[in-house]
Amino acid sequence: MADVAAAAGVSGQTVSRVxxxxxxxxxxxxxxxxxxxxxxxxxxxxxxxxLRTGRTDTIGLVVSTLATVGNSRMLQAIADSAARGGLALTVVTASGRDAVGDAFARLHDQGVDGAIVLNEATALARTVAVPAGLALVVVDSPPDERYTAVQTDHAAGAHAATTHLLELGHASVRHLRGPEGSFAAAERERGWRSALAQAGVAAPEVLRGDWSAASGHRAVAALPADATALFAANDQMALGALRALAEAGREVPGDVSVVGFDDVADAADFRPPLTTVRQDFDALGAAAVAALVARIAGERPAGTILVPELIVRASTAPPRG
Known part of the structure; x- marks a missing residue:
């Protein structure tokens, strides 16, 4: 630092400030x-x-799995935002209540300044004690005084997707739901039900998946013949649904219109290009890191809710006849 100060013609204190x-x-x-x-x-x-500041400039990320596209996109967004802020990132996977508690303990022992909990792990995080001094931000969770919540307005996005299909003239909309225990899946189902109720349409039985394309394929293989519109809770399940419909000889969107959620990078290249609800993963990651930095500094920032955007492509159309 003294060498830098001499070369720049400034004091050591100025170098420290920089x-x-x-x-x-x-x-x-x-x-x-x-x-x-x-x-x-x-x-x-x-x-x-x-040693000097009491901070390591390292943050943790707790996630139940990185196999899903949404979690992988969030990891990238958080890593990019952390890097821009000069922060190191430690990632811990945890798939059970005890595992989340252990993850918190490990991160605390490693001296991280704070942690972000992602998606499916949030339900588990709400049931365990947070180590004293560990600043916490949770992505996709109801508000809680122990942490700041950052989320997409999943219900609003699902409402927009369902309303789009109803306005095209479909009498009803079937829903392919995400896994139990997922805040995002529950909120997307809530938005679907709300749009149907607003239109005076009774909600049909929900199809169930686990976010994977394979689960979408299995669930939609049994889609009733009179169903003309489907809202899938994510794009991967929508991809599996497209395959199942093609194998059954049902055209999309001629026989069945399909909407997904997330707007993954390949959604525009599905066959047909997928109408979907776009989450801004980059903005969500940046909001989570910014909220965590504020909590590390002793602030209590308000939660953030980002409104997604309906992207209309070729997988939706009015019903035949």
Whole structure:
């Protein structure tokens, strides 16, 4: 640090302010210091800084699985946002109540400044004690004083998808639901039911899947012949549904219109291109990291709810006749 200060013609305190992101440095001086750091190959020593500040600039991520597309997209978004903020990321998978408690304990022992809990793991996280001093943000969860909740408005997205199908003239809409215990799946079912009730349509029996394309294929293989519209709770299950319908000789959207949820990267390349509800994973990840940084600083930020967008493509159309 002394070498950087000498090369930049500033004090050691100024170099320290630049390294720690202090706003109390004018832009010209900051640029000069950063140039000297680059020229000299200076890198802050994270462990030494932790001893001084009491923070490691490391955050944790607790997730039940990375096999689902949504969780993988969220991991990427959170990792990108953390990197932009100069934060390291530690990922822990946990699939049961005790496993989530152990994950919290391990992260706390590793000295992380805070943690983000993702999707299916949130229901488990609500039932375990959070170690004292561990700042916590939960993605997809009801509000709780122990943490800040960040979520997509899943119910609003499902309502928009179902309303779109009803407005095309379909008498009813079947729903392919996500797994039990998932906050997102429950909210999407709630939005579907709300749209049907608003239109005065009785909700038919729910089809059940587990987020995978295979589960969508299995569930939709038994879709009644009089069903003309299907709202799948995610794009992967919608993909399986498209295959099942094709194998049954039912055209999409001629015989059955299909809507998914998430707008994964390949959704526009499904056959036909999939009408779906777009989640902004990048914005969701950035909101989660920003809320966690605020909680680490001792603040109590309000929760964030992001409204998704209906993307209409070729998999939906009015019913025949």
């Amino acid at each position: 390294v720690n992101g202090s706003p109390r440095v004018d832009p010209e001086t900051r640029t000069r210091v950063e140039r000297a750091m680059a020229d000299l190959g200076y890198r802050p020593h994270r462990a030494a800084r932790a």
